[in-house]
Amino acid sequence: MNYERIKEKLNILADAAKYDVSCSSSGSNRKNKTNGLGNAEGIGICHSYTPDGRCVSLLKILLTNYCIYDCAYCVTRISNDIKRAAFKVQEVVDLTINFYRRNYIEGLFLSSGIFKSPDHTMERLIQVAKKLRLEENFNGYIHLKSIPGASDELMYEAGLYADRLSVNIEIPTKEGLKLLAPDKNRKDFLQPMNKVKNEIQKYKSERKLIKSTPKYAPAGQSTQMIVGATNETDAEVMYTATYLYKKYNMKRVYYSGYIPISYDSRLPAIGTEVPMLRENRLYQTDWLLRFYGFSIEELLNKNHPNLDSDIDPKLSWALRNLHHFPIDINKSDKQLLARVPGLGMKSVYKILHGRKYRKLNWEHLQKMGVALNRAKYFITCDSRNFETKDYTPAQIKYKILSTSQTKYKNTLSQQLNLFG
Amino acid sequence: MTYFLYDGSFEGLLTSIFEIYEYKLDKVSICKISTYEKGFFNKEIEVITQQEKSTRLQKGIIKMGSALDFSQIYRAFLSELKGVEDLILNYTQYLFTEKRSVAKDYANKHVLEISQIVKKIGREKHRMDAFVRFRLTKDNIYFATVAPDFNVLPLNEVHFRKRYADQKWCIYDLKRNYGIFYDLHKTEIISLDLPTNILSSSEEFFKPEELHFQQLWKNYFKSTTISSRINKKLHQQHVPKRYWKYLSEKYLQV
Numbered sequence: 111m112n113y114e115r116i117k118e119k120l121n122i123l124a125d126a127a128k129y130d131v132s133c134s135s136s137g138s139n140r141k142n143k144t145n146g147l148g149n150a151e152g153i154g155i156c157h158s159y160t161p162d163g164r165c166v167s168l169l170k171i172l173l174t175n176y177c178i179y180d181c182a183y184c185v186t187r188i189s190n191d192i193k194r195a196a197f198k199v200q201e202v203v204d205l206t207i208n209f210y211r212r213n214y215i216e217g218l219f220l221s222s223g224i225f226k227s228p229d230h231t232m233e234r235l236i237q238v239a240k241k242l243r244l245e246e247n248f249n250g251y252i253h254l255k256s257i258p259g260a261s262d263e264l265m266y267e268a269g270l271y272a273d274r275l276s277v278n279i280e281i282p283t284k285e286g287l288k289l290l291a292p293d294k295n296r297k298d299f300l301q302p303m304n305k306v307k308n309e310i311q312k313y314k315s316e317r318k319l320i321k322s323t324p325k326y327a328p329a330g331q332s333t334q335m336i337v338g339a340t341n342e343t344d345a346e347v348m349y350t351a352t353y354l355y356k357k358y359n360m361k362r363v364y365y366s367g368y369i370p371i372s373y374d375s376r377l378p379a380i381g382t383e384v385p386m387l388r389e390n391r392l393y394q395t396d397w398l399l400r401f402y403g404f405s406i407e408e409l410l411n412k413n414h415p416n417l418d419s420d421i422d423p424k425l426s427w428a429l430r431n432l433h434h435f436p437i438d439i440n441k442s443d444k445q446l447l448a449r450v451p452g453l454g455m456k457s458v459y460k461i462l463h464g465r466k467y468r469k470l471n472w473e474h475l476q477k478m479g480v481a482l483n484r485a486k487y488f489i490t491c492d493s494r495n496f497e498t499k500d501y502t503p504a505q506i507k508y509k510i511l512s513t514s515q516t517k518y519k520n521t522l523s524q525q526l527n528l529f530g
Numbered sequence: 531m532t533y534f535l536y537d538g539s540f541e542g543l544l545t546s547i548f549e550i551y552e553y554k555l556d557k558v559s560i561c562k563i564s565t566y567e568k569g570f571f572n573k574e575i576e577v578i579t580q581q582e583k584s585t586r587l588q589k590g591i592i593k594m595g596s597a598l599d600f601s602q603i604y605r606a607f608l609s610e611l612k613g614v615e616d617l618i619l620n621y622t623q624y625l626f627t628e629k630r631s632v633a634k635d636y637a638n639k640h641v642l643e644i645s646q647i648v649k650k651i652g653r654e655k656h657r658m659d660a661f662v663r664f665r666l667t668k669d670n671i672y673f674a675t676v677a678p679d680f681n682v683l684p685l686n687e688v689h690f691r692k693r694y695a696d697q698k699w700c701i702y703d704l705k706r707n708y709g710i711f712y713d714l715h716k717t718e719i720i721s722l723d724l725p726t727n728i729l730s731s732s733e734e735f736f737k738p739e740e741l742h743f744q745q746l747w748k749n750y751f752k753s754t755t756i757s758s759r760i761n762k763k764l765h766q767q768h769v770p771k772r773y774w775k776y777l778s779e780k781y782l783q784v
Contacts, residue, residue, distance in 0.1 A: 113742045117749050124753035145695040156768070157660045158779055160755040163764030170754060205746070211672060211697060212664045214747050247696070369758050384758055463634035474637040 111204065120205070122195040126175040126186050127221055130278070130334065131364040135167040135216035135251045137329040138273040146247030148210060148217070150273055150329075154251075155216055168219040168253060169209055173197055173234055177223030181291035182374045183280065183339050186223045190372070196225075202238050203246065210250050217251030217273070218242070228259035228298075236264065239271035251329070256302040258294065265305040274329040274361070275306050279354070282347045286340035289376055300358075306331055307358045330361035337392060338385040339368040339377055344417045345410040348395055352406045355399075365392040387518045391417040398424055401455055402448045420522055421507060425451040428488060429503040435488040436496070440469050452485030483513045535563040536577045536615075540607050543615055544584035546577045547622055560615035591622065596631040605651045606644050608681045617643055655682040659689050661773050662701055665744075666737045672699040675728060676776060683710055687717055729775065744778040751779035 136154030156165035174196035175186040206218045224231050235254050242248040256277040279299045281287040313326035351363040367389040370380040398404040418426045428451050437446050447458045460478045469492035487506050490496045536542035546560045591600045620640040625632050635641045664672035702709030711720045731740050774780040
């Protein structure tokens with residue numbers, strides 16, 4: 111192994127792959143049955159965290175950053191003057207195995223620039239996965255990128271070796287895509303997504319009849335949208351996400367605040383701040399939709415097309431719907447409890463279990479870790495002391511904001527200056 | 531106050547609790563014999579660990595409560611925190627008065643405290659799953675040194691055995707001076723006299739390619755960082771400084 115050469119390639123191709131947000135290694139069920147290497151059952155593990163605070167779980171690299179496309183938002187676009195490199199299939203296999211054996215990673219996340227043709231590229235990605243599975247007896251996690259425009263046959267084969275497949279739709283709106291990636295077509299993104307969804311469903315129903323049915327992409331599909339590159343609203347982003355969750359059974363939709371990498375006048379200029387607060391609010395909304403029983407219409411709609419930046423989306427919803435509150439913590443069911451600002455799902459479960467033994471009061475709730483500074487305006491419990499005054503939404507918001515701290519203080523005060 | 535002094539083993543702790551019930555004593559405290567400080571008015575009972583008593587109590591806890599109650603107790607024990615023995619005693623006593631599982635009675639003081647300790651244990655166990663960095667020795671053993679806050683290696687064993695079934699490995703706890711060694715067939719507990727320079731991957735013990743892979747890993751770590759999103763505080767929250775000396779991506783110089 112020529113370590114110097116590999117090092118150089120690794121630097122270029124890891125750097126180019128880092129804008130893909132997904133690093134999840136969970137959700138698969140691939141067990142190490144053959145006394146081979148690796149085990150991808152159960153929860154994911156973050157083996158390290160980069161100085162930007164992001165998890166490092168997989169060896170995330172491009173096979174190559176040569177690309178025939180010229181998408182304005184992408185660093186590897188053909189018109190960008192950067193160093194190019196390409197890994198050989200065996201080099202990726204060796205790196206993955208050696209990193210995995212040392213417990214650096216949970217597996218491989220392999221993406222690529224598109225060279226020659228989508229099929230040609232997809233074929234190479236599959237070769238790597240196949241080699242890992244069949245020659246190295248590797249049972250760790252493999253995440254492959256579905257290359258937009260790849261044929262159905264190849265997408266079928268990819269799912270036989272990968273745990274997860276993903277294709278990034280990148281731009282949330284059709285108009286945005288036309289503006290920034292004129293040679294790409296939305297259909298090219300959706301076709302592989304659709305093929306993989308159908309195969310997953312087929313394999314699942316077959317498995318019900320024949321237990322020995324092989325695995326097909328057991329960790330499902332994910333996708334990613336860039337936010338802040340075009341002037342889309344939060345509603346547009348989240349309605350697209352909801353559509354993808356429903357229509358294609360996405361396991362995850364990721365939101366990636368646009369990082370300025372180009373002087374292209376169609377895009378935010380270099381030096382523009384990465385919209386991290388907005389990204390955070392979108393993820394909060396995503397969680398409310400997937401785990402808290404909210405529907406998208408409740409959180410974002412015509413009257414309310416963008417999320418509040420100074421308060422979280424659940425609190426924002428509660429303030430618009432004060433007539434649902436206060437609720438009794440000792441009687442309300444799970445769905446209602448989950449809607450109380452300041453109660454996360456962990457607190458909800460603690461309350462549900464704890465109240466079987468005794469009625470809960472303020473002290474119990476506080477010790478369990480409930481954020482009472484927010485929750486107290488929306489609940490009653492086993493105590494005669496509770497907020498009896500009828501506050502207006504604005505009053506509650508003011509009271510909560512004045513007793514809480516935010517790491518986004520700078521961002522928020524700048525925005526106030528802008529609008530105030 | 532009567533002090534029950536046990537040998538520091540989990541079975542010893544269970545034997546102590548069993549005997550407290552046997553002698554029908556109250557106003558008691560359980561201490562490790564090695565850390566016990568003699569007091570003038572203290573009454574002491576030295577407990578001799580008995581497998582039979584320990585197993586009976588274990589069965590009793592699981593039967594009266596549930597397997598979860600027992601696992602909470604075991605995990606809390608691994609914390610080695612001062613006074614955890616008395617907390618476990620309180621928990622057990624509460625369980626036997628309630629005559630049902632109390633593991634989720636979060637409004638009870640003792641239960642909540644145990645569950646908070648267990649959460650810390652779980653976090654530390656998970657950290658070890660993540661932060662173990664194997665280095666390949668000359669005799670083909672993937673060797674890692676760690677120093678976890680709590681004694682969690684017994685909890686990590688299964689995870690590593692499932693994952694690295696086809697390689698010899700050893701994870702060594704420098705703080706407690708013991709390790710788990712897997713020889714391709716079974717795991718065993720070992721104690722070693724390690725050289726003082728074990729943290730540097732000198733070619734005296736490790737394969738020449740070992741450092742190359744650490745360098746590659748460090749390089750990858752650097753390249754995958756997005757500098758316009760730097761968030762040092764979050765980084766340190768996830769990877770606290772005390773673990774850095776075992777993580778090649780943090781200590782290696784490029």
